[in-house]
Structure formats: structure tokens, C-alpha cells
Amino acid sequence: MLRTALRNVLAHKARLLMTVLAVTLGVAFVTGTLVFADSSTAAHRAAVSKNYADIAVSVAPKGPPPGAAGSSGPAPGEHATVLDDALARTLAGLPGVAAVRPSADGPATLNASDGSPLRTGRIWAHRAAAYVPGPDGTDGRHPLTEGRAPRTGDEIAVDSGTAADGGFRIGDRITLAVDGPTMTKRLVGIVTTEDTRVTAGGTLTLFDRTTAQQLFASPGRYTSIDVSAVPGTDEAELARRVAAVLPADRAEATTGTALATQQTVLVDTITRGKEKLSLVFAGVALFIGSFLIVNTFTMLVARRTREIALLRAIGATRRQVVRSLLWEAVLVGLAASALGFLLGLGIASVLPELLGTAQEELPRGPLVIGPLPAAAALAVGVGVTVLAAWLPSRKAARIAPVEAMRTAELPPTATASRVRGAAGALLLALGVGLLLSLAGAKDASEENLQSAMFGCALLVVAVIVLAPLLAVPVIGLSGLLTGRLGIAGRLARRNALRDPRRTAATASALMVSTALVAGLAVIGHSTGRALDRQAAAGLSADYVISTHTSTTGIDPAAVQRVADAPGVRTATAVSDSTLFIGGGVRHISGVDPAATASVMKLDFVSGSLKDLGPGRIAVSRTLARENGVSTGGSVNARIGGPGQDLTPYTVVGVYEDNPTAQDALGLRGEVQRSGFDPGSVQRVLVRADGGATKDRLRTATGNNPLLKVQDRDELVHEAAGSLSTLLTLTYGLLALGGVIAVLGIMNTLAVSVSDRTREIGVLRAIGMDRAGIRRMIRLESLTVAAFGTLLGLATGLFGAWTVGALTNGALKDYSMALPWGTLLLLCLVSLTTGTVAAALPARRAAGLSPLEAVAEL
Structure with missing residues (x-):
């Protein structure tokens, strides 16, 4: 019967080709989706992960939290003055320390050669640091591939991926911004990096050490010092030695293991949704791919009913007939699984390019081929194929040879049709009932989403x-x-x-x-x-100019330039911060009450903005309901970060929920004082008279890559x-x-x-x-x-x-x-x-x- 199976496989080459192609595509569909899912998840993880493999202990500054009472001004690293070269030399002399690497790093966003912001979809992965040469004059973390290292404040180096995407060449003038106005620097070097945050779609900008310290710390100081250990040194013991030489109120030491653990928790939280979404699509791929294979083999076995009957007539038993068909399915499945797995890798490699857009760029990374795609290839290619051949072959083998030779068609019996109808009706009732039960759902909680997915699966x-x-x-x-x-x-x-x-x-x-x-x-x-x-x-405004993150602000000079731009009727600045209220964290917008009506459409349930002032806020209807407060009432809250006591605020109005106004409205000056970047604004709402355009507004901001200029459709x-x-x-x-x-x-x-x-x-x-x-x-x-x-x-x-x-x-x-x-x-x-x-x-x-x-x- 094995020889019969081999002969059947080879006797009908066209049928063999179609069958193998069907199984190959089914396997490729499933494995390609799984590999893409694993690779995409790994790339998302890499995009938000820092490699701590060579770090035994990391020293970071302590200081008052941003916005807290007594915190310093807007200088980004003024509280980091304890991390200097003297401390680095002290740490280098400790027993068990192999090397010390001081760092002055932070964020920096660049414009591409055409003037557009570069890789804005990965704004949180825009890295900037100092080029730190070692004893041999080179930086081991950032090997140069072209040009030289930056030496003056007018020079920078970037990684090769950033240079390729930005269209940069050595000698080009590049516009960039760190936390405020734009700067123009000359590109003198291109480096490579193993920083996964950069290779997964971020950017890397390198300055000379003095410039990096001025931008991200303060002159002669650093934002962190990484310590590597001599092999065999206990990490916890080394951390205690490091902590012993640090001023306890100015700096702290954390082991690399502890930092990696903290990062793992954060990354898991960020990427959990991506992993679940990938698994859903992999399940759908398996569902669709299996259909093709089952349908193909069901038709092929049904078509060979007469052939099966002839085998039975010349003495083959039912078990032998079924076994022959199963061997045929195994051979086809093994060959198609190998082909499908390779084709699936090709599909997975091109999906990021096909599915990514300028607005929704998928993170980059190598293909991740784990055990699950390989197991799925065998399960679909061999398992589903054998199952698809086994079910109809058993049915065909049970038919008497004489009866099977009369016709190749085996219509279902009335009993089978009734069973199918009853089973389908039951599944339909369960699926419809479960979906209808969600009619009263108030939110898209994980439990409700699971019920919806299960109900849809039952329905299908x-x-x-x-x-x-x-x-x-x-x-x-x-x-x-x-x-x-x-x-x-x-x-x-x-x-x-x-x-x-x-x-x-x-x-x-x-x-x-x-x-x-x-x-x-x-x-x-x-x-x-x-x-x-x-x-x-x-929103009454035609355009919104905003920062990519709440940690940065808009240059006040840029706000004035926008207000003076041709075609601008009104330009109103808004400061955004956090509001700690009722045990939760909400968003508050600092506004000018006199100008708000021209850029926001506020529907007040009670009260108004006319009484807005120090110690007075307006809240959304949802926030008012959650905290049991109404107009004229008082609520304890705190604007900005921790470190301050709760303050009683009088509620001067309650408005319908409004994404532009956010959860609460306060006086702009009061919100500015407690923002992440004190004194800054995060949005400018612009009313135009028809002459203003996005290009003109971007020009008014100095083409700052830190800022977004969006119309309503883009919002x-x-x-x-x-x-x-x-x-x-x-x-x-x-x-x-x-x-x-x-x-x-x-x-x-x-x-x-x-x-x-x-x-x-x-x-x-x-x-x-x-x-x-x-x-x-x-x-x-x-x-x-x-x-x-x-x-x-x-x-x-x-x-x-x-x-x-x-x-x-x-x-x-x-x-x-x-x-x-x-x-x-x-x-x-x-x-x-x-x-x-x-x-x-x-x-x-x-x-x-x-x-x-x-x-x-």
C-alpha cells in the first residue's frame, strides 16, 4: 500500500502540483503570520529596551522631581552636578570595577534632508549622547564607518540607519532640536550601533562630550555613570561599594539586573497588546489556511471514490485503503511544509514594508524564528493534511465497492443534513446570544473583548x-x-x-x-x-501645534512667530500638566479664559470660565461625576508631580467631556508653574482666515522637528x-x-x-x-x-x-x-x-x- 501511495502521488503530476501548492500556501499563510508576529513583538520590545548586558551597576543622580517645590529651573540636568569626572575616577578605583563609562545623554529629534521631521512615529526612541573615546581614541559603543568623530559644538555624527532614511551625507547641515529651539549642525561622521532602540526604528545623534554635557546635564557633568565588573565579582556587593562612595542625597546606585527587571516589566506592559493582536491574526491565518487544505483533500478523496472501490474489489481492506491515503497525505504534507515554511519566511520579511505607512511605521528588526512557527508548519502541513485525508477516506472506504463504482458523487444523507442543521443552529444561537449580551456593555474591558471575540468566532x-x-x-x-x-x-x-x-x-x-x-x-x-x-x-481652531511629548515645551519665540504669521487670526497657547485628584491621575489644560472661546467649543452643564483664576478650575462631566463634585463645590487636588500637598480647588464650572480641553481647565500661569517643564506651553491652537497653511505654520515654528502641525483630519x-x-x-x-x-x-x-x-x-x-x-x-x-x-x-x-x-x-x-x-x-x-x-x-x-x-x- 505504501508503493500504491507513492504511485498515486506521482501518477497525477498536475493534481500533485495543485495539492502541494494548496498545502504550501496554507502553511506559508500561518507560519508567515507567526514569524511576523514574533518579529514585530521583538522589534517593539527592542524599540523601548536598553541593553544592560555589560552594565553591572549604574549610577544616576537624585534630585527633586520636576515641578516639585524647590526644583530648579528649566535647565535639563542642573540637579546632576554630583556626577563628574572626579566621581568617575573614584568609581574606577574601587575593587572589582573593570571599567567606568560616564554618559551625557538625552533625546534629540532631527529633520530629514527635505525638511520634514525624521521618524516621528518613534519619537521616544530618538537617542542622543556624547561620543566617548577610549584609550585608543575610538568609542567602542559607536564604531565609525565613515567620517570622523564630532570635535566641536557645531558637529554631530549619526547612525547609518538615520543617515540612510534622512538622506544625509558627510558635510550636510542638519536641523535638529533637543528640548526647545532648533539648531543646525554639520554632519562629520556616521557610526554603527547595537542599541536596539535605534535599530528598531529610532535615531542616534552623537555630540562631542562638552556639547552633550551642556545640552543634557551641565558643564563638566554627566547624566549617568555605567560601571562594568571584573569577571567573578558579585554584582550586589559591587553596588554596595559604589553606594558607599556616593552622596546618599545626590546620587544612587542600581544593579544592572535590577534595571533589566524594571525594564522587562515596563516593556511587557507596553507590548502586551501587540502580542495579543498578533496571536489573534495568527489564529485567523490558521483558520483560513486549514480550510484550503481540508477542502482540497476532501475533493480529491471524493473524486477517487471509484479508485478506492477498485482497490477494495481486488482485496484491499478498509484499513489498508485508509493507510494508503494517509501515507500519501504525509508525503505531500512533509514536502509542502518545508516549502511553505520557506515561503512563510519570505512573507514575514516583506509584511513590515507592505503594512507600514509614513504615519504608522512598524518597528524594524531581524526575523525571529522560534519553535512555534516550525511546529505550526508541521501541524498545518502534516497534521491538517492527514486529518483532511483521514475523514473522507474513512467514509469512502466504508462504502461497498459495487455501490461506489456506480457514481463518484456521495450526496449527504437526510440524517447528516439534519445533524448539520441542528449543530449549526445551536452554534448560531450561542454566538448571537453572546454578542447580544454585550449590548449593555459600558467599556471595552479585556473581559468584554474576550467575550466579543469568542462570540464572533462562534458566529463564523x-x-x-x-x-x-x-x-x-x-x-x-x-x-x-x-x-x-x-x-x-x-x-x-x-x-x-x-x-x-x-x-x-x-x-x-x-x-x-x-x-x-x-x-x-x-x-x-x-x-x-x-x-x-x-x-x-x-475644537474651533483650524490647526493645533503641539509637542510630541509632555516633557518638552514650545519655544515662546515660536509662539509669537506663529501669532504673527500671515493668515493667522488667533493663536492661543495652552499648557498641559497632570492633575492628581481622587486618588487618580488626570490631565489638566492651562488656558487664557478670555481667548479660550475662540479656539475651543465648550458646552457647560453648569458654571462658566469667567471665574477661572488661581485656586479655581473647571472640570469635565466625567471627572465631576467620579469625584462627586459640582459647580461651586471644592475638591482636593494637586497640579504637577509628587512632592506637594493636596490643595483645595473651587470648581467654577462643569463641561461636557471634551478631548481638546481634556479632564480639567485651569489658569495657564498656575498650570505652567507646576508643569514638567515649568513656564512652558505644550500646544498652540490656531484660527486661520484662509491664508495660513501647514507649511507656513511649520516655517513659523522654525521647522522644529519636536513640534507637530496638524489639522483636524490629522488629529x-x-x-x-x-x-x-x-x-x-x-x-x-x-x-x-x-x-x-x-x-x-x-x-x-x-x-x-x-x-x-x-x-x-x-x-x-x-x-x-x-x-x-x-x-x-x-x-x-x-x-x-x-x-x-x-x-x-x-x-x-x-x-x-x-x-x-x-x-x-x-x-x-x-x-x-x-x-x-x-x-x-x-x-x-x-x-x-x-x-x-x-x-x-x-x-x-x-x-x-x-x-x-x-x-x-
């Missing part, structure tokens, strides 16, 4: 189970349209209904892809409209950033799912054409021309694609309607809105998939000779 499985039963009435109705296309249309409808199970299985991959994209497109469109309504309700896009990423990944998944669907329909039609060879010959003999045959096959493919698209749309829209309750809990203005353009495009793409898939089978069918086809057994 139920539709798949019921699809063969739904095929008859749905495709039957399509006969009203295809019947108008002549005999070819009527034959196409009958051929699609000849085996409803095969038609349903073929349409399932397309149905799943369509449902996923339709559902998320509706939720994304509805959320975007809600955010747009919120922005329109809360909405930024607010929906996570959803935009999700939709981008979903459309990529649809593209891969479309390939799976095309191959599935091609396989189905190819088998169908082979099964109907004599029938096609008869049609040709009685007068149907080749164009009519091609039209019949194409219409059959189009009918199957339309069936899958219709089920997918219905499933996706229902899921979006029910799951939308979770979004409604977070967005007051959320209501379901259909993106007609996107849905129409989705239908066109799905139907085009059916047309493309029919090209080769239709050509083969039209090329059959009538006499040879009729004579074929």
Missing part, C-alpha cells in the same frame, strides 16, 4: 456549518440573475448546486476574510466619525492610531486570505471540470462553443465567490453592530455608520477573486476535444 463557525444548507436557497435566488445570461448562466447555477458541501467549503475562506474586513471596516469608520464629531464639538487619525494599525493589518490579512481563496476556487473548479469532462464534451457536441464553456465556468466561479461574499458581509455587519456596543461605552458619540465605498470595494475585490480563479479552469474546459471528452470514462 455557525455560518460555516450552515453554509451547505444555505447554499441551496441563496444560490437558487441568484438564478434570477444568472438565468438572464442564457444557458451558460443556468448551467453555472446548477453546477454550483450540484455539491452544496463543496461549494460552501470553497466559499468559506473568502467568507471569513470578507467578514473580518467588513466588520472592522465598519467599526473603524464608525469610530472615526465619532472622533470627528468629538473634535468638531470641542482624528492620530486619535484612532491603534485602530488604524489594526485596520492596516486586517487589510494585509485580507490580501493573503484572497490568495488562499483564489487557489481554493481554482482547485474546486479544476476538480469540477475533470469530473464533468464527458458532460462538457456533450455540450460541445450539441453546439455550445468554447466561449460558452468559458462563460459557464466563469459564472460558476462568480456564483461561488458571490455566495461567500454575501455570507461574509452579513456576518461581518452583524458582528460590527453588536461589538460596536463596546466602542459606544468609550465614545459617547459612537453610532454605527456604513463605509459604503469600502464595502463596495470589498465586494468588487471578492468578486474579482472569483473571476481570476476561473481563468485557468475555464481555459482547460474550453480546450477539451468534444469526441475525446465524450469517449472518456
Whole structure:
């Protein structure tokens, strides 16, 4: 039977190629998604991680927290005066210390050669430091590949990735900013770095030591000192020795292990959502890929019913027949798994480029090939393939040889249909019931999201189970349209209904892809409209100029230049800070009450801004409800960081929730005094009279790369950033799912054409021309694609309607809105998939000779 399996595999080379291709694509779809997920997660981790491998102890300054009473002015490192060369020499002389590396580092953001901010999607990974030469005159952490190290305050070096993306060459003048006004420096060197924050999509800028100290610490001082240990030295003991020579109130020592542990907790928190999202898409990939393999082998085994019957007639037992088919599946699965795994690596390597955009750039990093993708390749390629062959082969082997030789078609029994209908109805009731139970959800908590995902999965499985039963009435109705296309249309409808199970299985991959994209497109469109309504309700300004982070401020001179720019009617500065209230942390905006009405749309439930002043704030309705306060009441709160006592504030008004105003409004001068960067502003709201443009406003800011100049559409896009990423990944998944669907329909039609060879010959003999045959096959493919698209749309829209309750809990203005353009495009793409898939089978069918086809057994 093993020899029989080998001969069967090699005897039908075209069938072998299609089968291997089906399994290969299924495996590639799954492994590519898993490798991409692992690589993307690792790149996200790398983008926010610092390597502590060569650091035994790190010394950092102690000082009053930013914004606290008694803190120093805006000089970024003024409290770090204890970290100097003298301390570095003292640490170098301690027993067990191998080397000491002082650092003066911080953030720096650059403009590309075209004047646009560089890699703004990774603003928190923009690193800047001093070039620290060792005894040999070179910096081991930053080896030079071109040019030389910076020596004066007018010179910088950057890493090779930054130079490539920015279009920089040695000698170029580069505009950059650290924490305020822009600077222009000359590029004198290009280095390489192993800092994962940079290689994953950040930037690295190197200054000479004196300049770095002036920018990030203070003259002659450092922001940290890293200590490496002699091999065999206990890290904790070395930390105690280091701490003993430090002024306890000015500096502290932390072991590299402790820093790495703290970082791991932080990184896990940041990337947890990315990992879960990746696993969801990997599960969908497995679901769709498995469909193609199961459908292909089910059709192949069903087609070989007569062959199986002949083996049984000449003495083969049921077990031998099944074993032969399983060996065939194993051989095909092993070969296809290897090919699919390699193809999956190729898919994973190009997905970041295909799915990344200028606004949603995916982090960079090497491919991460763990044990899970390899195990998935074998599980899908061999496991699913063997399972796909085992189920129909057992069924075919149980049929009596004489009965099997009469026909190649094995229609389901009435009992099987009733069981299928009952199981599908039960799954449908469970899925619909679970989704409807979310109608009263108030938020998108993890528990509610899990319930929504489980309910959607049940709904999809139920539709798949019921699809063969739904095929008859749905495709039957399509006969009203295809019947108008002549005999070819009527034959196409009958051929699609000849085996409803095969038609349903073929349409399932397309149905799943369509449902996923339709559902998320509706939720994304509805959320975007809600955010747009919120922005329109809360913002009167035409443009918002803001910093990328709350730790930096806008240069006061830039604020004045914006106000004086042509076409600017009003430019109002806003200071942002934190508000500690009711045991939680909220955001407060410092405004000028007289100018606020011209740039913000505030809907006051009670009170107003006219009484805003020192010790007086206005709060949003949500914040008022959570703290049980109303207009005229008092609440204990603190603006800025810790270190100060809570202060009673009088509430002068309560307004409807407003993303522009944030959670509370205070007097700008009072908020400025307690901000992260005291005395600074973080936003400028601009009203224009038509002459102002983004380019003019950016020019007024000095083309500062630390600042964003956004109109309302860009603000909405930024607010929906996570959803935009999700939709981008979903459309990529649809593209891969479309390939799976095309191959599935091609396989189905190819088998169908082979099964109907004599029938096609008869049609040709009685007068149907080749164009009519091609039209019949194409219409059959189009009918199957339309069936899958219709089920997918219905499933996706229902899921979006029910799951939308979770979004409604977070967005007051959320209501379901259909993106007609996107849905129409989705239908066109799905139907085009059916047309493309029919090209080769239709050509083969039209090329059959009538006499040879009729004579074929």
C-alpha cells in the first residue's frame, strides 16, 4: 500500500502540483503570520529596551522631581552636578570595577534632508549622547564607518540607519532640536550601533562630550555613570561599594539586573497588546489556511471514490485503503511544509514594508524564528493534511465497492443534513446570544473583548456549518440573475448546486476574510466619525501645534512667530500638566479664559470660565461625576508631580467631556508653574482666515522637528492610531486570505471540470462553443465567490453592530455608520477573486476535444 501511495502521488503530476501548492500556501499563510508576529513583538520590545548586558551597576543622580517645590529651573540636568569626572575616577578605583563609562545623554529629534521631521512615529526612541573615546581614541559603543568623530559644538555624527532614511551625507547641515529651539549642525561622521532602540526604528545623534554635557546635564557633568565588573565579582556587593562612595542625597546606585527587571516589566506592559493582536491574526491565518487544505483533500478523496472501490474489489481492506491515503497525505504534507515554511519566511520579511505607512511605521528588526512557527508548519502541513485525508477516506472506504463504482458523487444523507442543521443552529444561537449580551456593555474591558471575540468566532463557525444548507436557497435566488445570461448562466447555477458541501467549503475562506474586513471596516469608520464629531464639538481652531511629548515645551519665540504669521487670526497657547485628584491621575489644560472661546467649543452643564483664576478650575462631566463634585463645590487636588500637598480647588464650572480641553481647565500661569517643564506651553491652537497653511505654520515654528502641525483630519487619525494599525493589518490579512481563496476556487473548479469532462464534451457536441464553456465556468466561479461574499458581509455587519456596543461605552458619540465605498470595494475585490480563479479552469474546459471528452470514462 505504501508503493500504491507513492504511485498515486506521482501518477497525477498536475493534481500533485495543485495539492502541494494548496498545502504550501496554507502553511506559508500561518507560519508567515507567526514569524511576523514574533518579529514585530521583538522589534517593539527592542524599540523601548536598553541593553544592560555589560552594565553591572549604574549610577544616576537624585534630585527633586520636576515641578516639585524647590526644583530648579528649566535647565535639563542642573540637579546632576554630583556626577563628574572626579566621581568617575573614584568609581574606577574601587575593587572589582573593570571599567567606568560616564554618559551625557538625552533625546534629540532631527529633520530629514527635505525638511520634514525624521521618524516621528518613534519619537521616544530618538537617542542622543556624547561620543566617548577610549584609550585608543575610538568609542567602542559607536564604531565609525565613515567620517570622523564630532570635535566641536557645531558637529554631530549619526547612525547609518538615520543617515540612510534622512538622506544625509558627510558635510550636510542638519536641523535638529533637543528640548526647545532648533539648531543646525554639520554632519562629520556616521557610526554603527547595537542599541536596539535605534535599530528598531529610532535615531542616534552623537555630540562631542562638552556639547552633550551642556545640552543634557551641565558643564563638566554627566547624566549617568555605567560601571562594568571584573569577571567573578558579585554584582550586589559591587553596588554596595559604589553606594558607599556616593552622596546618599545626590546620587544612587542600581544593579544592572535590577534595571533589566524594571525594564522587562515596563516593556511587557507596553507590548502586551501587540502580542495579543498578533496571536489573534495568527489564529485567523490558521483558520483560513486549514480550510484550503481540508477542502482540497476532501475533493480529491471524493473524486477517487471509484479508485478506492477498485482497490477494495481486488482485496484491499478498509484499513489498508485508509493507510494508503494517509501515507500519501504525509508525503505531500512533509514536502509542502518545508516549502511553505520557506515561503512563510519570505512573507514575514516583506509584511513590515507592505503594512507600514509614513504615519504608522512598524518597528524594524531581524526575523525571529522560534519553535512555534516550525511546529505550526508541521501541524498545518502534516497534521491538517492527514486529518483532511483521514475523514473522507474513512467514509469512502466504508462504502461497498459495487455501490461506489456506480457514481463518484456521495450526496449527504437526510440524517447528516439534519445533524448539520441542528449543530449549526445551536452554534448560531450561542454566538448571537453572546454578542447580544454585550449590548449593555459600558467599556471595552479585556473581559468584554474576550467575550466579543469568542462570540464572533462562534458566529463564523455557525455560518460555516450552515453554509451547505444555505447554499441551496441563496444560490437558487441568484438564478434570477444568472438565468438572464442564457444557458451558460443556468448551467453555472446548477453546477454550483450540484455539491452544496463543496461549494460552501470553497466559499468559506473568502467568507471569513470578507467578514473580518467588513466588520472592522465598519467599526473603524464608525469610530472615526465619532472622533470627528468629538473634535468638531470641542475644537474651533483650524490647526493645533503641539509637542510630541509632555516633557518638552514650545519655544515662546515660536509662539509669537506663529501669532504673527500671515493668515493667522488667533493663536492661543495652552499648557498641559497632570492633575492628581481622587486618588487618580488626570490631565489638566492651562488656558487664557478670555481667548479660550475662540479656539475651543465648550458646552457647560453648569458654571462658566469667567471665574477661572488661581485656586479655581473647571472640570469635565466625567471627572465631576467620579469625584462627586459640582459647580461651586471644592475638591482636593494637586497640579504637577509628587512632592506637594493636596490643595483645595473651587470648581467654577462643569463641561461636557471634551478631548481638546481634556479632564480639567485651569489658569495657564498656575498650570505652567507646576508643569514638567515649568513656564512652558505644550500646544498652540490656531484660527486661520484662509491664508495660513501647514507649511507656513511649520516655517513659523522654525521647522522644529519636536513640534507637530496638524489639522483636524490629522488629529482624528492620530486619535484612532491603534485602530488604524489594526485596520492596516486586517487589510494585509485580507490580501493573503484572497490568495488562499483564489487557489481554493481554482482547485474546486479544476476538480469540477475533470469530473464533468464527458458532460462538457456533450455540450460541445450539441453546439455550445468554447466561449460558452468559458462563460459557464466563469459564472460558476462568480456564483461561488458571490455566495461567500454575501455570507461574509452579513456576518461581518452583524458582528460590527453588536461589538460596536463596546466602542459606544468609550465614545459617547459612537453610532454605527456604513463605509459604503469600502464595502463596495470589498465586494468588487471578492468578486474579482472569483473571476481570476476561473481563468485557468475555464481555459482547460474550453480546450477539451468534444469526441475525446465524450469517449472518456
